[in-house]
Amino acid sequence: MKKMPKEYVGKNIFKVDAYDKVTGKAIYADDIYFDDMLYIKIKRATYPHAYLRRIDISKAQKLPGVVRIITAADIPWVKNFGLIIKDQPVLVGVGQKMRYMGDALAIVIAESKEIASKAVKLIEVEVEELEIISDPLRAMEKDAPLIHQDGNILATHYLEKGDIKKGFAQADVVVENEYRTSFLDQVPLQVEAGVGVFDPETEIIKLWVATQWLHDTQADIAQSLSLPKEKIRIIQPVIGGAFGKREDISVHIHLALAAMITKKPVKLTYTREESMITQSKRHAFIVRAKTGATKEGYLTAWQVEVIGDTGAYASSGPAVVHKGMYHCTGPYNVDNVKGVAYTVYTNNTYAGAMRGFGATQMAFAYESQMDILAHKLGIDPVQFRLQNAYSIGSSTPNGQVLTHSVGVKETIKGAVDLAGWEEWKEGRL
Amino acid sequence: MEESFGDLKGCQKTYQKTALSQYFAPQKIEEALEILSKYGEEIKIIAGGTDLLVQYYDRLYEINNWLDLKNIIELKKIRISKNQMEIGATVTHSQLENSEDIKKYFPILSQAAADIGSPQIRNRGTVGGNIVNASPAGDLLPPLMAYDAQFKLLSVQKEELIPAEEFFVGPKQTIIKPDQLLTQVILPLPYEKTYDSWIKIGKRRALAIATITLALVVKMAEDNKTIKEARACLGSVAPTPIQIKEIRERMIGKNFNQLDFNQLGQMVEDKISPIDDIRGTREYRKDVAKEIMINALEEVYSSWWRSYK
Amino acid sequence: MKKRGRGIATIMFGFGYGEGFPDHSIASAEVEDEGKILIRTAAADVGQGVLTVITQIAAEVLKVKPEVIRIIPGDTHLTKNSGSSSATRQTFFTGNAVKKASEGLLSNIYHYASIEFRSNYVELGIKDGYIFRNDNPNNKISYWELAKRVKEKGDCLKAEASFFPHTDKPDPKTGQGEKVYVAYTFVTQVVEVEVDTDTGIVQVLNVYTTADIGKAVNPKNVEGQIEGGTVQGIGMALMEEQVVKEGITLNPDLTGYLIPTSMDTPLFTTRIVENEDSEGPFGAKGIGEPATIATAPAIANAIYDATGARICDLPITPEKILKALKEKRGDCKE
């Protein structure tokens, strides 16, 4: 099919926001200032897993320049938030549990960053310590204390296609390995920040704060604060990177509360440390993969067990972990597939979205398996991939039949060609 | 609270006493020493700030009194006097990296400076800061130790010269007293026939705190055959930067062809007792210490061989 | 000793939320004053360049220069839901919504212009924001002039559209479904590394990438996504790890948590495979996430190729490599 030449699509147009970005004119959330603006700092959990028994803000409140300190007792009407499951408290109250070091205990509002920061240190907290569960395998044990009341296994997902037994029976070679990946931070260069203003006339809370999904963030803030959605207005400033980290609520609800309660413009900017401890991580995965192939080098069976450490709260964890499993065979034809994926709570920093959403961790497993198999079978790794790769009509582990746009073989041939793979191999012999 | 406005270029007399915190930026060493004798532990000395501002991130307000060395020109000089090199305490890593004299006489000090952090850090960080901060991973410390540096410490009362090896007593701990100021690093000018090697192992290729470092300096006798002095100093393998004295004993008086590099590497591995931390395990540091010692010996040997031929 | 090796990895990525989730984007296009065409979208530009992509798409459809397109910043009260800037979905979803809205606007322009010119649509030509009769190109009217006349008739030159493709929720017992994701992106990378077997330090020298993304709306920006994603993949493969012990993060800053610097960057060679038979706008698929996925396994495979050490837990630190070499271990088993 011959395509008509395009005027602008397919061309290297300069980025529309580039001018503002090279001149420093682009306004990110932390670049917004108001006169008489107040600054917020958050008092965070003091232990990864504990009941809050007492919180004393009296000393902090006496510090000159402290305007207001909000604890859970002040906001009984506020509801939990969360991307998929509303399991994250806005503030942990007395008698409630802190489940990781990022849990918020109090919102400190002061005339300067420095005063707010000093006041946070003056807040006294007493806790009843519980067993810290840092290892998802421990979390899955029967006698492990529960982090949330419904159990530490937050979600279990299954995958079954063809007949896995038959598939392994057809295999001449089977490789079985365990892969592990670690918690990663997205490290967008801009840390979480925002400015909030309450308009007394319209009673609308205006928030200038980055989010990857404006309307979803608005909805979550509104439900948490029991307000109609239109009372929360988010205006997107320029965003300093995201990579999944800006899907979750960070400064948003605390800002809104502070603006509502003080009726003044408020700013909350995390430190990098706070950002890393408090906001979502790439899930640490354990992937147990078992793959079978014939001696001619055709895949016959692929079985996986996935354990995703989702930390203290769900965030997008259940979706991440099963999406990883759904990609367990990579772009290769396998008739018989079986998988189970567990999304598990621990007292680690909660895990959520990060570039690749589970498929990234899984690719490390399946492409290592492919390489190991190729060497075991004595087949060139490129040839092994090519002969198993999808084409039109292939079916994914989900049983989705691909009807168009399946360029996987072209990418393999293209990369090998670019890299001079054959010459390299010959050069080494 | 009464506000007071200070002239930074002057001294404490321009400040009002009611102020909660004081900022001094004297122009003379003597003035700095006076301030130190008065405030002792109640004042923080700041030069480049590349360690201090990191350490006090988000809590700078905890520091009440500051002594800024930026106006003391005397401390910024690199000069040769008699048979020694005098490096002022606030000489920056960039100065060390680019100084022709340092490159000529103390090449691995220049290389170590070039390996520090990033351009921004090298432009501000100082040799004195690196020394008094006394991180086991301080990049300049093994080369300084290997070049037999002495540190000049001044107070109102006295002047002391302390050999590098006696200066460090633990992680971030030194023998310097609150009223003392490190003013100079003094290095004896080496003989012509000195050969040296610097190796830094980090987890990435810039902005890396060392996992392990090694400075090896070997001086040959007049005949350029016999080893007259040999110092192997390592960083990040102990609470302080250390010299492996056994290497010195084993190498002095020998010719290169009498040495078993592998054995010397093993000696380094055996003599260090590093810890596991975020930058590397004990086992890794021991393994790598041996390998980099062998690599350093090979480098020293080949530059000696080139000059010998 | 320094040893070189090469590894390959090929990946797929099903993009969009899929799985029956009501994933959609809404956008509108309108002729506004002062020579601009306004696009409303809530799509977040997190740096990936979606605003540039939709500018190009709107300009292409509406036959105007990209400078004419104005996009208002995302605002819950001025824009409608455009879904998340995640799941590699914005070019595909909001790109399609903007394309459809632009097409809607263009058809309105044709409609009212044909009234002005008393012509059939086929007799009309459009170029750079002007409409004219093909038989007399000098007699032309700009979009903005047309908008004024339309306004006098009590209407406006505006169109809104949404893109809401169907997907299936997989069967909970088996994960099976007819259309679980809207489409798949495929990427292959060949990575060349040099491993210092004395220290275990790995340097990534070359990365060769080919990506089947249907159509690159902006090839240079696609390359930028691939290069950026790859360097994040290098971080994941070799150095990045938030170390959490007993719930406590031991390295919660950029001194302890290392991401690649300019010095850790390899040489890139990239080729984009275009087949344009996707349902995306002008055939485009997404590249954001797939750009990072192949890198870590390709590096692991390259390290194996170079040294015979097979490391199965990330990051592949120098310690792990030295340990594997010492134990002469060529498989995953510890």
Added chain:
Amino acid sequence: MTKLIIELTINGKKKKVETTPSTRLLDLIRDDLHLTGTKEGCGKGECGACTVIMNGELVASCLVLAPQADGAVITTIEGVGDDKGLDPVQEAFIESGAIQCGFCTPGMILAAKKMLEENLHPTEEEIKRGISGNLCRCTGYQKIFDAIRLAADRLSSRDGGRGEEDA
């Protein structure tokens, strides 16, 4: 808290500012002077987003106390380019696609500019080293290298290749 008055020249303009000893130069630039092109990414000198040129040297403004900058001459991103247009380095960043989220960009441009002032004909390695204090999470650096190369070529042809002697 003690207040101090410091004087500095920022982007060619003399300013007198009241500050405190525990204020960082970065805070002074952003909160007091509202030159918000200078960013904070880590506060510990690790990312380079807060880079400015102070007395002719590239520095991380998060690691400089405001009073340490008394009497200093400082250039921030707002001082790059002029009324007539963008600096060649800024132009090259736009043209090369070196911009993504833009948060590292001001610091990166200052680092690039400073490097080219000292060396108009940098090698690949020198380019990499020149910006090694500036982290970028989006671009993978390659387009930034391309931009610096482009700017170097243009600048060196503009002054007839005499760049290095001039610097």
